[in-house]
Amino acid sequence: MTLTYRPGDSFAHRLDPRTKLGFQVAFAFAAFAHTTPRGLAALTLVALGALHASGVSARRTLWEYRFVAPFLLAGPVVAAATIGPPWVRPAKGFDTLLASYRVVLVLLVSAAYLRTTPVRESRAAIQRLVPGRTGRMLGAGVGFVFRFLPVLRADLRRIRDASAARLGDERPLVARMQLVGVAGIARALSRADRFAVALRARCFAWNPTLPHLSFSRVDVPVLAGSVGLVIWATL
Amino acid sequence: MSTDTASVELVGEETVQNVARAALFAALTGAFAYVSFPNPVSPAPVTLQVLGVFLAGILLGPVWGGVSMGLYLVAGAIGAPVFAGGGAGVAELFRETAGYLWSYPVAAFAVGAVVHGGVQIRDHAERHVARLVGAMAVGTVVIYASGVVGLSVVLGLSLQEAFVTGALAFIPAEALKIAAAVGIVRSDQIAAE
Amino acid sequence: MIETRELVHRYGEVAAVDGVSLSISDGEFVVVAGANGSGKTTLVRHFNGLLDPDSGEVLVDGTPVADDLVAARTRVGMVFQNPRDGFVAATVGADVAFGPENLGLPHEEIDRRVADALAAVNMASRGDDRIDSLSGGERERVAIAGALAMEPTHLVLDEPFTGLDAPARESVVERLRALREAGTGVVVVTHDLRDVWDLADRVVALREGQIAVDSPPVSARDRLADLGVRAP
Numbered sequence: 001m002t003l004t005y006r007p008g009d010s011f012a013h014r015l016d017p018r019t020k021l022g023f024q025v026a027f028a029f030a031a032f033a034h035t036t037p038r039g040l041a042a043l044t045l046v047a048l049g050a051l052h053a054s055g056v057s058a059r060r061t062l063w064e065y066r067f068v069a070p071f072l073l074a075g076p077v078v079a080a081a082t083i084g085p086p087w088v089r090p091a092k093g094f095d096t097l098l099a100s101y102r103v104v105l106v107l108l109v110s111a112a113y114l115r116t117t118p119v120r121e122s123r124a125a126i127q128r129l130v131p132g133r134t135g136r137m138l139g140a141g142v143g144f145v146f147r148f149l150p151v152l153r154a155d156l157r158r159i160r161d162a163s164a165a166r167l168g169d170e171r172p173l174v175a176r177m178q179l180v181g182v183a184g185i186a187r188a189l190s191r192a193d194r195f196a197v198a199l200r201a202r203c204f205a206w207n208p209t210l211p212h213l214s215f216s217r218v219d220v221p222v223l224a225g226s227v228g229l230v231i232w233a234t235l
Numbered sequence: 236m237s238t239d240t241a242s243v244e245l246v247g248e249e250t251v252q253n254v255a256r257a258a259l260f261a262a263l264t265g266a267f268a269y270v271s272f273p274n275p276v277s278p279a280p281v282t283l284q285v286l287g288v289f290l291a292g293i294l295l296g297p298v299w300g301g302v303s304m305g306l307y308l309v310a311g312a313i314g315a316p317v318f319a320g321g322g323a324g325v326a327e328l329f330r331e332t333a334g335y336l337w338s339y340p341v342a343a344f345a346v347g348a349v350v351h352g353g354v355q356i357r358d359h360a361e362r363h364v365a366r367l368v369g370a371m372a373v374g375t376v377v378i379y380a381s382g383v384v385g386l387s388v389v390l391g392l393s394l395q396e397a398f399v400t401g402a403l404a405f406i407p408a409e410a411l412k413i414a415a416a417v418g419i420v421r422s423d424q425i426a427a428e
Numbered sequence: 429m430i431e432t433r434e435l436v437h438r439y440g441e442v443a444a445v446d447g448v449s450l451s452i453s454d455g456e457f458v459v460v461a462g463a464n465g466s467g468k469t470t471l472v473r474h475f476n477g478l479l480d481p482d483s484g485e486v487l488v489d490g491t492p493v494a495d496d497l498v499a500a501r502t503r504v505g506m507v508f509q510n511p512r513d514g515f516v517a518a519t520v521g522a523d524v525a526f527g528p529e530n531l532g533l534p535h536e537e538i539d540r541r542v543a544d545a546l547a548a549v550n551m552a553s554r555g556d557d558r559i560d561s562l563s564g565g566e567r568e569r570v571a572i573a574g575a576l577a578m579e580p581t582h583l584v585l586d587e588p589f590t591g592l593d594a595p596a597r598e599s600v601v602e603r604l605r606a607l608r609e610a611g612t613g614v615v616v617v618t619h620d621l622r623d624v625w626d627l628a629d630r631v632v633a634l635r636e637g638q639i640a641v642d643s644p645p646v647s648a649r650d651r652l653a654d655l656g657v658r659a660p
Contacts, residue, residue, distance in 0.1 A: 003323065004314060021325070028329045035391075067320050071331060075390035078400050099391040103330050110326030114314045120522065122313035137254060138309055141302075144258035145265070145310035147518055149317060150560065152259070152266040160270070173272055173281070177415035180270060181286060182422045185294070188259045189425075191513045196255035198514030200478060201506040202574065203498055204251055205530040206244040209538060240498035243531055 003064055003114040011218065012054035012116040017125035019219040019226075020113050023050070026226035026233070027109050031102040033233035035095075040102055046229075047105045054112035061111045068107065072100035119146055124211040133206055140204075144195070152188055159183040253295070257303035260291045264307050264339075265317025274408050281408045282319060285378060288339050289371050289416045292346030294425070296356030301344035308336060332401075334385015338378045346374040364417060371413040379406065429453055430475050430504060430582060430613075435484035437470050437637075444470040446637035447484070452615065454581055457608050457627050459645075460617045462634035463656025468617045469509070471634065472584050475615070476504040489581075502531065505575030509587040511567060520546070520562075520570050521555030527578045545573040548610075549603050565596025569603060582613035589623050597623055620658040621645065633657055 007013075012020065027050075031043055051058050080093025127139035163179050171179075215223075246254070264287025271280040287307075292300035311317040312325045318336065328336060349370035351357045379402045387397035419425060430452040437445040444467045452458050462468045473479045474486045477493035477500045486493045493500040508514050517523040524545050528538040546552050549569035559570060568588055575583055585604075589597045601623050604614055608627060616624050621631065631648040633641035633655045640655055641648045652659045 024325045028326070032329075068330075074400060075331060075386075075392060078396050079390070079392050096391050099389060100331070103326070103389065106329050107324070107326040110324035114324050117314070119314060126309065126313070137302075138306065141254055141258045141261070141306040142310045142313065142315075143517065144255070145261045145306055145317070146315050147516060148259055148262040149265050149310075149315055151512075152262050153269060156266050156270055173275060174411050174414045174418070176272060177281075177283065177286065177412065178418040178422070180283070181290070181415055181419040182424050184263060184266070185290060185419065186424045188263045189256065189294075192255040192259040193252070194508065194510075194513040195259070196252045197473075197478060198508055198511075199246075199251050199255060199516070200248060201476060201501060201508075201514075202516070202527040203243060203501050203530040203578070204246045205532070206246055207242070207532055208529040209532050209535065212535065240496055240502065243498045245497055 003061070003111050005118045006115055008055055008116065010053060010055035010116060012050070012112060014216075014218050015116075015222060016213060016215050016219050017117050017121040018129060018213070019215070019222050020117060021122075021125060021129075023222055023226045023229075024106075024109055024113055026229040028106050029233040030229040031105055033235075035098050035102050037098070040098060040105065043102070043105055047108045050109050050112045054116045056112050056115050058108065061108055062104075064111070065104070065107050068104075072103060075100050119143070120211060121213070124213045127210055128213060136206055136208075148188075148191065148195075151191070152184070155187045156180060156184050253299045253302075256295055257291075257299050258306055260287065260295060260300075260303040261307035261310060261317070263287055264291065264304070265311070265315060268317060268319050269321065281411065283412070284319065285375075285409065286412050286416055286419075288343050288378070289346055289374055289412070290419065292343040292348075292370070292374065293350050293367065293416070293420050295343075295347065296351055297344045297347030297354055299356075300347040301340045304339040304343045307339065311336075329389070331386050331389040332382070333389060335378055335382035335401075337385065338381030341381070342374040342377040345377050346370045349373055362421075364421075367417050367420065368413060371416060375406070375409045375413070379409075429487075429489055430615075431487045432471075432474065433485050433487075435471070435474060435486060436482045437467075437474065437479060438482045439470075443637050445474070448634075448637070448639055449484075450632060450639065450642075452582065452613060454613050455608075455611045457604075457614045457624075457629045458616075459621055459624055459628045459631045460615060460634065461619060461621060461631055461652065461655070461657040462640075463619060466634040466656070467637040468619075468634055469586055470637075472506075472586065472615060472617055475582070475584055476500045476506055478506070498531075502527075502578045503581045505578050505580035505583045507568070507571045507575050507583065507585040507588060509590060511571035514571060514574075515559050515567075518558055518560070519555070520551065520557045520559060520573075523559060523570065524555075524573045524577050527574060531578070541577045541579065542573075545577040548576055548606065549573045550599070563596065564592050565599050568592065568596070568600050572600075572603065576607075576612075580612070582615060583607060584615040584617070586617045587619075588616065589618065589620070601627070619656060621652065622658060622660045625660050 076093045076097040079096035080088050082089055123139045123143050127135045130138055159180055267283035267287045271282045274281045291303045311323050314323045316323045318327050383397045383402050386401040387394050432448050432450045435445055435448045460468050477497045488500045488503050515523050516526045521542055524542045525538050528541045549572050551569055588600055628645045631645050635655055641651050649659050
């Protein structure tokens with residue numbers, strides 16, 4: 001599942017990231033409040049509309065999420081099964097099936113966000129939505145997570161390759177987890193220390209210039225729709 | 236253009252260090268999600284994410300361990316592929332597995348608070364094996380309690396059904412991770428940091 | 429101008445820098461040389477207040493660094509050995525912009541500085557490249573651009589040639605020559621003077637945290653081998 005930003009000029013690309021974050025949360029609330037066949041049918045249309053406005057194919061996105069299917073299908077099966085007669089309670093299974101389906105809808109809407117929003121804008125949204133130093137810390141820290149995730153993944157891959165080369169795969173599980181853990185953490189800590197010195201040298205500050213973000217006319221209908229979803233969810 | 240240096244509020248040295256470590260541990264926890272081992276007692280493979288949660292609490296302390304896991308969740312929500320199976324997006328925080336994720340900051344805080352006996356970080360806390368194991372047992376309870384409740388709420392299952400689906404098969408492997416974590420924090424290589 | 433006065437820095441019992449008094453003028457090209465463990469890196473990390481002295485003091489343009497860390501860090505840019513762990517962003521332009529953003533500069537000024545800094549290291553138009561996709565020499569130059577975007581009077585580079593092949597070293601040397609001609613003071617920390625021999629106005633060689641040699645390269649040449657420094 002690697003749904004990442006792709007440049008484009010769809011309607012959703014032009015929205016402010018704060019609008020899109022708000023819409024996702026409103027959509028999730030509505031999906032949880034109205035987990036009925038009619039409610040979810042309506043939300044299916046909304047989700048398809050969101051995908052369309054983002055230039056994202058629903059079918060391809062579902063394919064990206066195919067790994068989720070076993071988890072979502074296990075739920076209804078467990079719910080329908082019962083120990084002792086009648087063994088199967090279809091009604092209970094159906095309720096959980098609806099619950100699984102709403103998760104699929106929320107996933108689709110969030111895929112539209114990931115496809116149309118660069119990380120830089122998401123960070124800027126966080127720094128504006130969360131006030132003060134907390135927001136600054138979150139926005140910067142999240143950027144650092146993006147920066148170091150591929151670096152540390154490569155570290156762990158090298159560590160595992162090296163340990164497999166030394167017949168590490170035949171050692172007990174705890175010992176292998178320890179080996180990866182010790183080497184992975186030692187590297188992460190030394191990288192963190194060098195990184196911290198570099199941040200200080202570059203005047204890492206609480207009050208930097210933030211990237212441009214501004215609401216425009218295109219945001220209005222989506223913001224109104226989000227408010228509508230939240231109101232509907234509380235009815 | 237000259238710079239008005241007086242208006243720049245530098246982040247203090249200690250805080251910079253803590254932010255850097257918190258971000259690196261968040262990234263490491265995400266990288267751990269990709270490392271899986273065959274599980275000796277269950278068909279579900281063991282991934283090391285939860286190890287990241289434990290170690291953040293132990294090595295960074297309750298406050299910065301909790302912050303680190305908060306960064307992990309926010310980074311994942313806006314698109315860093317840090318969740319199980321390389322998942323990302325706001326929806327991950329509303330999925331059937333969301334309960335586990337939401338618990339990570341709390342669990343890291345709890346583990347750190349038990350190991351360090353409070354909110355302040357203490358040196359050499361890793362020397363007490365019983366305390367380490369107890370702390371991680373508390374962390375495991377927090378993660379699975381939240382995970383099972385999440386599963387039950389999101390999928391409309393009863394708590395027993397949710398426990399069978401989302402905890403029974405996975406808890407034995409947590410004991411192995413706790414054992415591994417004890418070895419990791421007491422190893423010479425990490426203790427020297 | 430960077431000045432240190434009787435600077436001492438200890439790690440436990442060991443004095444890594446042991447009473448160094450040094451003055452580096454604007455526009456000067458200085459090589460700080462010495463064997464591993466001679467105190468080179470520790471010394472230069474005092475130039476912009478990354479370390480606190482155990483005794484003595486450090487001044488940048490007459491102001492003690494501790495009194496105005498922001499001024500010290502904007503005037504003295506620092507490029508670390510193996511800059512890979514110093515990048516804050518995934519792409520070149522976003523990384524170079526980090527320093528000016530921290531100074532709270534307006535967007536147009538940040539854009540101008542990023543463009544100028546990338547041009548100065550021959551990386552203009554590479555702003556959208558991913559840092560992970562760059563070669564070692566290109567990464568070193570992006571790190572230099574990140575420091576230059578602060579518009580420093582002095583640029584300090586710690587072992588900039590380690591791990592670079594000959595063409596990459598040459599590309600970095602050529603940029604340092606251009607900086608020197610533009611009037612930027614350059615301090616290169618190294619145990620191998622061969623790459624910068626022609627550029628250096630002055631060699632300051634350290635031994636056990638003290639200045640053993642401080643002279644133009646030509647008159648220092650004979651004494652460098654004993655100090656664990658390679659010269660051409």
